[in-house]
Amino acid sequence: MSLWNSDFLPTLNVGQWFNNVVSWMNDNLGPLLNVIDDALTTLNDGLTDFLNWVPPLIMVLLLAGLGTWVRGWLFGLFAVIGLLLIQAMPTADLWPEAMESFALVLVAAVIAMILAIPIGILAASNGIASRIIRPVMDLMQTMPAYVYLVPALFFWSVGPTTGLVATIVFAMPPGVRLTELGIRQVDPEMVEAGHAFGAPRRQILRGIQFPLAMPTVMAGINQVIMLSLSMVVIAGLVGSGGLGEPVYQGISNLDLVTASEAGLAVVVLAIYLDRLTSAFGDKSAVARASRPRKKAAATA
Amino acid sequence: MPAIKAEGIYKVFGRNAERGVARLHNGDSRETLRADGLTAAVIDASFQVDDGEIFVVMGLSGSGKSTLIRTVNGLLEPTAGSMQVHGQDITTLSPKALRAVRRDRISMVFQHFALFPHRTVGENAAYGLKVRGLNRSDRMAKADEALRMVGLDKWAGSLPGELSGGMRQRVGLARALAAGTDILLMDEAFSALDPLIRREMRDQLIDLQQQLGKTILFITHDLNEAMQLGDRIAMMRDGRIVQIGTAEEILNDPANDYVASFVQDVDRARVLTAESVMEPPAVLLGADQGPRMAHKLMRENQVSQLFVVSRDRVLRGVVTEDDVAAAVQHGQSDLAGLIRTDIPTVTEGTALADLFGESAESRGALPVLGERDRLVGVIPRVTLLNALSTKGSEQEVTQ
Ligand SMILES: Nc1ncnc2c1ncn2[C@@H]1O[C@H](COP(=O)(O)OP(=O)(O)OP(=O)(O)O)[C@@H](O)[C@H]1O
Ligand SMILES: [Mg+2]
Numbered sequence: 001m002s003l004w005n006s007d008f009l010p011t012l013n014v015g016q017w018f019n020n021v022v023s024w025m026n027d028n029l030g031p032l033l034n035v036i037d038d039a040l041t042t043l044n045d046g047l048t049d050f051l052n053w054v055p056p057l058i059m060v061l062l063l064a065g066l067g068t069w070v071r072g073w074l075f076g077l078f079a080v081i082g083l084l085l086i087q088a089m090p091t092a093d094l095w096p097e098a099m100e101s102f103a104l105v106l107v108a109a110v111i112a113m114i115l116a117i118p119i120g121i122l123a124a125s126n127g128i129a130s131r132i133i134r135p136v137m138d139l140m141q142t143m144p145a146y147v148y149l150v151p152a153l154f155f156w157s158v159g160p161t162t163g164l165v166a167t168i169v170f171a172m173p174p175g176v177r178l179t180e181l182g183i184r185q186v187d188p189e190m191v192e193a194g195h196a197f198g199a200p201r202r203q204i205l206r207g208i209q210f211p212l213a214m215p216t217v218m219a220g221i222n223q224v225i226m227l228s229l230s231m232v233v234i235a236g237l238v239g240s241g242g243l244g245e246p247v248y249q250g251i252s253n254l255d256l257v258t259a260s261e262a263g264l265a266v267v268v269l270a271i272y273l274d275r276l277t278s279a280f281g282d283k284s285a286v287a288r289a290s291r292p293r294k295k296a297a298a299t300a
Numbered sequence: 301m302p303a304i305k306a307e308g309i310y311k312v313f314g315r316n317a318e319r320g321v322a323r324l325h326n327g328d329s330r331e332t333l334r335a336d337g338l339t340a341a342v343i344d345a346s347f348q349v350d351d352g353e354i355f356v357v358m359g360l361s362g363s364g365k366s367t368l369i370r371t372v373n374g375l376l377e378p379t380a381g382s383m384q385v386h387g388q389d390i391t392t393l394s395p396k397a398l399r400a401v402r403r404d405r406i407s408m409v410f411q412h413f414a415l416f417p418h419r420t421v422g423e424n425a426a427y428g429l430k431v432r433g434l435n436r437s438d439r440m441a442k443a444d445e446a447l448r449m450v451g452l453d454k455w456a457g458s459l460p461g462e463l464s465g466g467m468r469q470r471v472g473l474a475r476a477l478a479a480g481t482d483i484l485l486m487d488e489a490f491s492a493l494d495p496l497i498r499r500e501m502r503d504q505l506i507d508l509q510q511q512l513g514k515t516i517l518f519i520t521h522d523l524n525e526a527m528q529l530g531d532r533i534a535m536m537r538d539g540r541i542v543q544i545g546t547a548e549e550i551l552n553d554p555a556n557d558y559v560a561s562f563v564q565d566v567d568r569a570r571v572l573t574a575e576s577v578m579e580p581p582a583v584l585l586g587a588d589q590g591p592r593m594a595h596k597l598m599r600e601n602q603v604s605q606l607f608v609v610s611r612d613r614v615l616r617g618v619v620t621e622d623d624v625a626a627a628v629q630h631g632q633s634d635l636a637g638l639i640r641t642d643i644p645t646v647t648e649g650t651a652l653a654d655l656f657g658e659s660a661e662s663r664g665a666l667p668v669l670g671e672r673d674r675l676v677g678v679i680p681r682v683t684l685l686n687a688l689s690t691k692g693s694e695q696e697v698t699q
Binding site: 187189190192193195196197198199200203207208211212 | 373375399400401402403404406407408410411412414416417418427428431432475479485
């Protein structure tokens with residue numbers, strides 16, 4: 001046996017096995033795959049239609065108003081300028097595509113969090129579950145994002161469902177991880193207080209651990225949304241719609257005008273969503289409570 | 301039936317904890333267990349706490365106090381032994397039944413308060429009642445009542461973060477009181493507070509205990525605190541209870557050198573009470589006796605004043621030599637107008653340190669009153685000074 005080649009190793013057809021699993025699922029889980037398809041399509045189309053039904057200028061005002069309420073007028077002003085910029089750029093349909101991306105991000109992020117929070121809670125309350133879940137999440141996040149598109153294409157061919165599922169899988173891990181972290185970080189004396197007054201586990205989780213973990217969970221939501229947005233653009237490759245389409249048109253036609261304008265629209269959306277969701281974290285009850293307010297009487 | 305009865309409680313942390321207990325039984329030491337990765341936090345602890353008693357567990361850091369108190373409400377399950385709360389062995393209960401015990405019988409006050417920062421002071425105080433399923437208006441009313449007891453009813457709408465440390469711990473106390481349980485567990489509840497505020501909290505706790513008659517298991521590493529609060533004190537060392545007794549028993553008769561070295565620098569003036577230094581009154585005057593009798597008793601006993609008591613020994617006042625001599629000269633036959641009532645008195649429980657103020661005002665001995673104002677003893681000034689000087693107290697003695 002020579003150290004210079006690895007002929008002695010058996011061939012492990014990992015990719016082939018994966019392929020077999022996907023084929024088997026495709027053949028046997030048809031009804032389930034259809035249900036997922038219907039649900040995601042309905043959600044995404046409904047939301048996209050709604051966002052595009054609102055007149056663009058009204059939409060700008062609504063989003064800027066939300067931004068002003070959450071972060072202040074400066075952010076509101078940014079929102080007005082950035083969103084009007086998207087409408088002012090000449091690339092065709094940039095605003096409707098932006099709204100479709102917005103819808104894709106919202107649907108993907110909400111579903112990712114709905115899945116991530118219970119998994120994170122499970123990982124926080126059970127050491128064995130945590131040790132299993134952690135490497136799975138690592139794998140999900142480090143796998144090149146494009147790889148998720150392949151099995152999804154098998155199941156649902158081109159369209160928004162493929163993009164959404166790939167996005168959900170890719171964006172979920174930080175939601176799980178930060179939920180687990182947030183709950184584990186809660187002061188054990190606080191949890192003990194719950195037990196000492198005879199509260200059942202569920203009540204401690206709902207009333208103490210989860211609210212106290214909220215700022216960290218919100219940081220997770222922020223990351224999930226940012227990952228969703230980046231994945232949604234990639235998903236333009238498989239025809240899921242949104243700003244990914246003009247980006248790929250730009251690439252395939254070497255059309256710098258379209259590509260840069262679409263790219264800029266993505267940046268505006270990204271900044272808006274990032275700042276908005278990170279400010280939501282500061283608005284949670286715990287974050288408010290820990291901010292210094294009026295000084296208490298010095299004498300006890 | 302005692303409120304709490306612990307029998308042979310062991311708590312060993314680590315793998316195969318039961319084997320650790322068996323080895324301790326066979327005479328293995330705590331150190332040999334530690335070498336095998338086992339921590340014997342509590343070893344063969346037995347004690348009982350009576351209804352309405354303040355029982356203090358005192359020991360240095362790591363002696364197992366927190367572990368012991370957590371076996372009382374089942375936050376930790378003892379490795380061996382039984383823990384009875386009102387006669388019910390909680391080590392055998394199902395998780396659900398155990399929660400019911402914590403809801404209805406035992407509440408807890410924490411060293412670092414453990415208030416919920418996202419809930420108002422009122423909601424924090426109402427927590428135990430919320431767990432019990434009371435509706436919001438009922439539980440907030442009860443929480444307000446508890447907050448009033450600790451003097452914080454005006455703060456019900458604030459967040460804990462807006463309060464000072466002492467106030468926060470009062471909220472912690474109010475939360476435990478509002479739960480309406482008859483047993484309170486307090487794990488170093490005042491240790492995180494400034495000394496002055498600690499003193500205040502201790503006084504308030506004693507007041508509340510007298511009003512409400514709660515049974516309190518209090519943990520501290522401060523011997524002065526233990527002696528001031530505790531009806532009885534358990535001294536813990538390296539997981540074992542080495543002595544249980546009243547403050548005076550521990551001071552005057554320490555079970556071993558360890559306890560003795562501990563109590564050496566206790567402020568005796570704070571710990572010893574009037575009862576421990578008072579003497580039986582040598583001579584008393586009956587309220588229905590006359591000035592002639594008073595005069596005779598004074599001459600025979602070489603005293604310049606006499607305490608006057610009724611038939612059932614209730615203190616009426618004092619008569620002095622000058623007044624009695626004048627009355628005898630005028631041929632007065634009863635004590636009318638002779639008895640002075642504006643004299644300082646103390647009760648059996650008054651701390652020695654507090655006797656000085658009273659003693660400075662009185663020229664003769666201090667009368668000590670027991671139940672229903674009955675005279676149970678006197679403290680001659682000489683006795684008082686002796687009690688302190690022989691024990692080397694730092695208390696300043698003037699005159
Ligand atoms: N969950 C645990 N696992 C392992 N060892 C523990 C655990 N809890 C406590 N111990 C150990 O048990 C011993 C007693 O701890 P405990 O907290 O009861 O002491 P304490 O008297 O309350 O001390 P302190 O004054 O520092 O609070 C210590 O050696 C501690 O390290
Ligand atoms: Mg402790």
